[in-house]
Amino acid sequence: MVSPVQAADPKKDEQMYKERMELFKKMETVTSIPWYYFAGIDQYERNLRFVRKDLPEPENISIYISENKWAGLLNPNQEDTNPVTIAAFHGVGTDGDGDGKADRLSSEDVLAAIGNYLLTYGTDHDNIKIGLWRYYGRDKAVSIIIGNAKMYKAFGKLDLQKKVFPLPHNFNYSFNNTWGDARGWGGRRIHEGTDIFANYSVPVRSTSYGIVEMKGWNRYGGWRVGIRDINNTYHYYAHLNGFAKDLILGQTVEPGTVIGGVGSTGYGPPGTSGKFPPHLHYGMYKDNGRTEWSFDPYPHLKQWERNERMERNKRSP
Known part of the structure; x- marks a missing residue:
């Protein structure tokens, strides 16, 4: 189950990020491996430990190494802490x-x-990518870790948690909770997202820091964009009327980056449009290192909308 993020303690979080960065920078000095790779691995495993019951709760550093991998598979003492005997058992x-x-x-x-x-x-x-693949044995794990590292390198900080509502507040829009509703076009399936109705060409923004993982046409979603954030949540934006001019695959984005406009594309071959009122289909998906599934974005959208409204009120004279 994925629930909205609870309110955090800014001072506690700031100290936590500072301590982690110090550790990553120290490892960079010792190994010559850039700090953002260590940060990318740690964040990947942190996300796994939040959504999997077979892994312990995350600590300051969340990389989990099993006892037999740590001590050596044939080591009779699986709780060994002697570096010499651990090395002897590989x-x-x-x-x-x-x-x-x-x-x-x-x-x-x-x-x-x-x-x-x-x-x-x-x-x-x-x-480093080869080493990661040998360690995890999963292409998607490597892709996510490298994406994390790219974000950390681009923005130069660990706190990439800020979120915004996908449409600017100064445009008219409306939305209800439509996740899980039945859908008929293209066969029986459920609605894996929330529909936000607005006029054509209203700007659609990235809700998070992230990597543009997908851009193109889908016969269901029309022109659509997929962005994976630092929490390994995949954000899906569909039925766009087009893409932002400079948007490319692999690009890093931040909250508020315009990625396209509201449209009514989809339900047919490339270019099909107008089969339904213009709206943004917004979906959220989670990966646990084995599979990926959708979850209800509506509570998150309401929270981000409230947060932005509160920020605007604070700035108002």
């Missing part, structure tokens, strides 16, 4: 903080273990 565990122990629950030791593993492949981008 475990990845290492001492990263200089206390003489390879502690699987130590943030610095875990980051050092990941850094040492990646160093066996190299420090350039292509070899």
Whole structure:
């Protein structure tokens, strides 16, 4: 189950991001692997641990390494903390903080273990991707981690949680909770999103920081864009009348970046339009490292709308 994000403590979050960045920068100094790769791996695993019951709750550093991978599969002592015997059994565990122990629950030791593993492949981008694929064995995992790293590099910070409503407040629009409703065109299926009705060409904005993962035509959604954010949530914008002029695949965007305009495209071959009133279909999807599923975006949309209204009221004289 995915629920709206609860109110956070800004000071606590700021300190948390500061501590994480210090660890990532330290690992960059030690390994010559850029900090944003460590941050990308950590954030990928943090998201997994929030949506999977078979993994423990995330800590300051959320990379999870199983006991047999840490100590070595054939190591008779699966709780081994001796770097020498761990190495003898080909475990990845290492001492990263200089206390003489390879502690699987130590943030610095875990980051050092990941850094040492990646160093066996190299420090350039292509070899890091190879190392990630050998470690996770899943193309999508590598894609998401690299996307995270690209966002962290582009914006130079760890706090990429800001969200905005997909349409600007100074345009007329309306929406209700339509997630899960039946849909008839193209066969029996449920509605995996919220429809936001507005006039043609009203600007459609990215709700989050993210990477443009998909752009093009779909016979159901017409001209559509897919953006994956730092929380591994995939944001889907459909029925657009077109795309923003400079929007390209792989591009980093931030909250408020215009990606297209409201339209009525879809329900047919490329170029089909006008089979329904103009609106934005907005969907949200989650990946748990194994599968991806849709969830109801309506509560999030209402929260983002309220947040923007409150911000406008604060700025008003």
